[in-house]
Amino acid sequence: MLAAARTVFAEKGFDAASIRAIATAAGVDPALVHHYFGNKDKLFLAVVDAPADPAELLPKVLASPRDQLGAAVVGMVLHVWDGPGRPAALALVRSAVSNEWTAKLLREFLVAKILRKVVSTLGFDPDVRAARASLVASQIIGLVMARYVLRLEPLASATPDEVVAAVGPTLQRYLTGDVALPGLP
Amino acid sequence: MLAAARTVFAEKGFDAASIRAIATAAGVDPALVHHYFGNKDKLFLAVVDAPADPAELLPKVLASPRDQLGAAVVGMVLHVWDGPGRPAALALVRSAVSNEWTAKLLREFLVAKILRKVVSTLGFDPDVRAARASLVASQIIGLVMARYVLRLEPLASATPDEVVAAVGPTLQRYLTGDVALPGLP
Numbered sequence: 001m002l003a004a005a006r007t008v009f010a011e012k013g014f015d016a017a018s019i020r021a022i023a024t025a026a027g028v029d030p031a032l033v034h035h036y037f038g039n040k041d042k043l044f045l046a047v048v049d050a051p052a053d054p055a056e057l058l059p060k061v062l063a064s065p066r067d068q069l070g071a072a073v074v075g076m077v078l079h080v081w082d083g084p085g086r087p088a089a090l091a092l093v094r095s096a097v098s099n100e101w102t103a104k105l106l107r108e109f110l111v112a113k114i115l116r117k118v119v120s121t122l123g124f125d126p127d128v129r130a131a132r133a134s135l136v137a138s139q140i141i142g143l144v145m146a147r148y149v150l151r152l153e154p155l156a157s158a159t160p161d162e163v164v165a166a167v168g169p170t171l172q173r174y175l176t177g178d179v180a181l182p183g184l185p
Numbered sequence: 186m187l188a189a190a191r192t193v194f195a196e197k198g199f200d201a202a203s204i205r206a207i208a209t210a211a212g213v214d215p216a217l218v219h220h221y222f223g224n225k226d227k228l229f230l231a232v233v234d235a236p237a238d239p240a241e242l243l244p245k246v247l248a249s250p251r252d253q254l255g256a257a258v259v260g261m262v263l264h265v266w267d268g269p270g271r272p273a274a275l276a277l278v279r280s281a282v283s284n285e286w287t288a289k290l291l292r293e294f295l296v297a298k299i300l301r302k303v304v305s306t307l308g309f310d311p312d313v314r315a316a317r318a319s320l321v322a323s324q325i326i327g328l329v330m331a332r333y334v335l336r337l338e339p340l341a342s343a344t345p346d347e348v349v350a351a352v353g354p355t356l357q358r359y360l361t362g363d364v365a366l367p368g369l370p
Contacts, residue, residue, distance in 0.1 A: 097282040097334055107335045127339075134331060134340040135351055141335070142327020146319060149282055150292045150326070154312075154368030155319040165365035166320055170355050180350035183339030 001026045001033060005047045010104040014044055014112040044113070048092060048105045051085030054113045062121055070172025071164050073118060077140055078160040081148055090148065093141075110137050122176060131181035135174040143167055186211045186218060190232045195289040199229055199297040229298070233277060233290050236270030239298045247306055255357025256349050258303060262325055263345040266333055275333065278326075295322050307361060316366035320359040328352055 004026035008017045019040055023030040037043035045053060057076050064072035081089055096106035115133040124132065146152045147163070155163070173179060189211035193202045204225055208215040222228035230238060242261050249257035266274055281291035300318040309317065328348070331337045340348065358364060 094282050097279050097330075103335050107337055110335075111337065131339050131351075134337045137335075137337050138327040138331035138340060138352070139324055139355070140327065141330045142323040142325065145282075145326045145330060146323035150288050150295075150322075152292055152296065152319045152322050154316050154366075155323060158367030162365070162367040166316075166367050167323070169364075170324070170358070173355070179354075180347070181339075182343030182347040182351050 001028060001036065002047055005033075005043055006101065006105065009044060009047055009108060010101045013104075014040075014108045017044075019043070041113075044109070048102075048109050049088055050109065051087075051089035051092065052080045054117070058114065058117055061118060066122070066176060067172070069118065069122075069175050070170070071168035073136065073140070073171050073175075074143070074164045074168050075160065077143065078163060081144060082160060086148065089144070093144065093149065110140075119175065127184055128181060131183055132174055132179070134182070135179065136171055139167065139170050139174065186213060186221065187232055190218075190228055191286065191290065194229060194232055194293060195286045199225075199293045204228070226298075229294070233287075233294050234273055235294065236272075236274035236277065237265045237268075239302070243299065243302055246303060251307070251361060252357070254303065254307075254360050255355070256353035258321065258325070258356050258360075259328070259349045259353050260345065262328065263348060266329060267345060271333065274329075278329065278334065295325075304360065312369055313366060316368055317359055317364070319367070320364065321356055324352060324355050324359065 001022070005017075005022045008022045008025055011017075012021070017040070019033050020030050022043070023033045026033070033043065037046060041055065044050075057079065061069070061072040061076050080086075092102070092106055092109075095102040097103070111133060115136055116129070118136070119129040119133050122129070122132075143155075143163070147155050147158075158166075186207070190202075190207045193207045193210055196202075197206070202225070204218050205215050207228070208218045211218070218228065222231060226240065229235075242264065246254070246257045246261050265271075277287070277291055277294075280287040282288070296318060300321055301314070303321070304314040304318050307314070307317075328340075332340050332343075332348070343351075
C-alpha cells in the first residue's frame with residue numbers, strides 16, 4: 001500500500017491523488033487504506049516518513065502577526081531540525097537529492113502541506129502565491145543544507161534565535177515584501 | 186593521488202592542506218603531484234570534480250560595483266548551473282548530501298574557493314566575513330536545490346534574469362546589508 005501510495009502521490013501530486021486511486025494501484029479495497037492510515041493526510045505523512053506533522057506545527061505559525069510570519073516559519077523549521085525529527089528530516093532530504101521520486105514527494109510535502117497553507121493566508125492571487133512559496137522554499141532548503149548537512153560555520157552552531165534574526169527577514173520579504181516575482185509580469 | 190588528496194583536503198581544509206602532505210599520504214614524490222596537477226588549486230578542482238573553475242568566473246563578479254555584488258553572485262551560479270557544468274554540479278551536490286567527506290569538500294569549495302574571495306573584498310572583520318559567507322551560502326545552495334534538484338515552479342522555469350531580480354537582493358543584504366549576524370554580538 002505504501003509503495004502504491006508513493007507512486008500515485010509522486011505522479012499526481014498530493015491534491016490530485018485519491019485514496020481510491022491508491023487502493024486500485026495497490027489492488028486493495030479503499031476501506032482497507034482508510035483502516036490502516038486514517039485519511040489521505042496521514043497516508044501522505046507515512047509515505048514521506050515525515051519528520052513532523054505540519055497539522056500540529058502550522059496553527060502556531062498561522063496565528064503569527066503578518067509581519068512576523070517569516071520569523072515564525074524559520075522558527076518552525078528549526079524546531080523540527082533541532083529536535084528529535086532531525087534524523088527523519090535528514091533522511092528525507094538525502095533521499096530527495098538522490099532519487100527523483102522522493103524529490104517529487106518532498107516538493108509536494110513542502111509546497112502542498114506547508115508553504116501553500118502559509119501563503120494562502122496572505123490574500124494574494126494563485127500565481128503570486130506559487131512564486132512567493134517557491135522563493136520561501138529556496139531559503140528554507142538552503143538553510144537546512146547549510147546548517148545541518150554541510151555544517152557551515154557560524155550558521156551550524158548559531159542559536160535558533162540568531163538564525164531567526166538573520167534569515168527571518170529574508171522569508172518575510174519573500175512572503176509579504178516587495179519582490180520581483182519569477183514568472184510574473 | 187586523488188584519493189589521498191580527497192582525504193587530506195576533507196580533513197584539513199583547503200588552506201591547511203599542502204601538496205607535500207598529500208604526496209606523503211599517497212606515497213609519492215611531491216614533484217609527481219605537481220607534474221600531474223600543476224598546483225594545489227587545480228588539484229583541489231580535480232578532487233571535487235568541480236563544475237567550473239572559480240578562477241575563471243570570479244574576476245567578473247569581483248569587478249562588479251559593491252551594490253550589485255548580490256546580483257553578480259546569483260548570475261555566476263546560474264551561469265554554471267544553466268550551462269554545461271550542470272551534470273558535474275548536480276553530482277557534487279548529490280554526493281555531498283549522502284557522504285560526509287564530500288560534504289566537507291563541497292563546503293571547502295564553496296567557502297574557500299568562492300565565497301571567502303567575494304566577501305574579502307568588502308572590508309569586514311574575519312568573523313563578520315564568515316557569518317555573511319555562511320548566509321550567502323544558505324541562499325545559494327537553496328536556490329540550486331529548489332530550481333535544479335526539486336524543480337519547484339515557477340522558480341525552476343524562471344529566466345536567469347528573473348531569478349537574479351528575485352534572489353539578488355537577498356544576497357546583497359547578506360553581503361553588505363544590515364543583518365543580525367549569527368555568532369556575533
